Amino acid sequence: MSDLLKIADKTYNSRLLVGTGKYKDFTETRAAIDASGAEIITVAIRRTNIGQNAGEPSLLDFLPPEEFTYLPNTAGCYSADDAVRTLRLARELLDGHKLVKLEVLGDPNTLYPNMIETLAAAKTLVKDGFDVMVYCSDDPIIAKQLEEIGCVAVMPLASLIGSGMGILNPWNLQIIIENAKVPVLVDAGVGTASDAAIAMELGCQGILMNTAIAAAGNPVLMAGAMKKAVEAGREAYLAGRMPKKLYSASPSSPTTGMIG
Amino acid sequence: MLITINGKPRSFEAANLSVAELVQHLELVGKRLAIERNGEIVPRSQFEATPLADGDKLEIVGAVGGG
Numbered sequence: 651m652s653d654l655l656k657i658a659d660k661t662y663n664s665r666l667l668v669g670t671g672k673y674k675d676f677t678e679t680r681a682a683i684d685a686s687g688a689e690i691i692t693v694a695i696r697r698t699n700i701g702q703n704a705g706e707p708s709l710l711d712f713l714p715p716e717e718f719t720y721l722p723n724t725a726g727c728y729s730a731d732d733a734v735r736t737l738r739l740a741r742e743l744l745d746g747h748k749l750v751k752l753e754v755l756g757d758p759n760t761l762y763p764n765m766i767e768t769l770a771a772a773k774t775l776v777k778d779g780f781d782v783m784v785y786c787s788d789d790p791i792i793a794k795q796l797e798e799i800g801c802v803a804v805m806p807l808a809s810l811i812g813s814g815m816g817i818l819n820p821w822n823l824q825i826i827i828e829n830a831k832v833p834v835l836v837d838a839g840v841g842t843a844s845d846a847a848i849a850m851e852l853g854c855q856g857i858l859m860n861t862a863i864a865a866a867g868n869p870v871l872m873a874g875a876m877k878k879a880v881e882a883g884r885e886a887y888l889a890g891r892m893p894k895k896l897y898s899a900s901p902s903s904p905t906t907g908m909i910g
Numbered sequence: 911m912l913i914t915i916n917g918k919p920r921s922f923e924a925a926n927l928s929v930a931e932l933v934q935h936l937e938l939v940g941k942r943l944a945i946e947r948n949g950e951i952v953p954r955s956q957f958e959a960t961p962l963a964d965g966d967k968l969e970i971v972g973a974v975g976g977g
Contacts, residue, residue, distance in 0.1 A: 669977025679975060694976025697916040697969065698943055700936055709975055710942055725976050735946075739971050742951050743944035811977075860977025 653888065655856050657833055658749060658781040658802040660719070662689045665850070666880045667721065667835065669860025673869065676712040682863055683713065685873035692721045692751055692858065695740050720744055721783065723751040728764065730754060730771035737775060750775070751805075751837075751858075753785035761811040765792050769799065776800035785837050788822040790829060797832050804830060805837035805858060808849060812861045814841030817848050827853045843872075843879035850883025851891070911964040930957035936970075943972045 654661040668688040673679040683691060691713060722740035724733040737750045752771055756764030765787055775782050776799055783803040784796050793804045806826055809815035816839060817823065827834045833855035840846050840862045849857055857880055866872035912921050913932075924931070929952050933939055945952045946969040952960050962968075 670975040671977045673975065692977055693973040695944075695971050696974045698938065698941070698972045700915060700918075700938075700970070708941070709973055720973070722973065723976055735949075738951055739944040739946060739969070740973075742953060743942060743971065743973060858977075864977075 653884065655833065657690075657783065660749075662719070663687075664689045664877075664880075665856035665884055666846075666877055667692070667856060667858040668863060668873070669858070670709060670713065671860055672864035676707060676709060678869060679709070680712045682869045682873040683718075685870045685877065686863065687877045688718075690719045690721050690749075692723045692860070694725050695722055695736050695743065715744060719749065720747060721749060721751045722747070724753050724771075726755070727753070728755050728767070730767040730774065733767070733771040734774050734778075737780060738778075741780070748779060749781045749783065749802075751783050751785065752801075763787055763807070765789070769795060772796055772799045772801055783835070788819050788826065790822060790825040793826045793834070794829055797830060801832065803833045803835055803855075805835045807838040808836045808845065809839030811838040812865075813839055814862060814865075815839055816841050816845040817852075820848070820852055823849070823852050823854070840876075843875040846876050846879040847883035847886070850880055851886050853887050856880070911962070913962055913964075914967045916968070916970055927962045928958055929960040929962060932962060932968075933957060938970070941972065943970055945970050 655665045664687045666686055666688050667690040668683055668686050669692045670679055724736045727733040727736055733752055733754050741747055754764050754767040754771055756762050763785055772782055772784055782801045783805055784801045785805050786792055786796060788806040793806060796804050809818045835856040835858055836849040836854050837858040840857060840859045846857050863869050863873045863876060912919055948967055
């Protein structure tokens, strides 16, 4: 069965998008990403170390941009201006690459997004020709506004970044999914495989995660678990679950042909 | 001339220095990077043709792990 994720006219087999931060080393990063089956991977844009890393390997040596779709992010940006500036540098860095992840944070403790700055940055970036996948709060009105601005995917949090608290408000996510005409991906908050399955069963088009894999006891094993959970959740969503009933007068075994 | 690179001031003896020459001087040739000069991106194709001036502020960035 062909069931591809489509974002900005490009299709992907994997509905699991992963971050590349917080790993022990690049070898572990690579092994975990391979086990996850992810095709889209996020990267951060940071100042290059000058004069102390001439021969040092870089992330790009382990994850060649030819092999993956890079999704440069604006992690750590607290204003629309900083986010736009960061992504313009990313576009230059990645030879005109247009697909980006926008996130503008509002608070260093919770990493909760600042949606006023996010909306402003999204407008500028869309006008500037970027394909914007946008991290956002789980407010259905904001999600709709981001779609109307022209973002190619809306990515509400399931719970706070790095918290691993799971899907805290499935009802809001469901409203966002039902109203959206662009893909909705859960970004942030997934802690373990069942969280990923629940998000996919709600009808999310995909999930973006980093810490749930990188901070697991065995990141490579967890990456494989997440791959399966996303696939299982997606298939369950497509299959359509049975209705919930408090009890059933319909046993699974025949009621006739009993002995005696 | 004095140039601020990634927030740190550095002095260079040369009176004329292009972005390409600076990249060479900093041993960054062949690295995937993007450069912003005084808030404006310098496209890679313009490194040779872009001269630096005393007081310039440069940001030199690359891709690192992140979520």
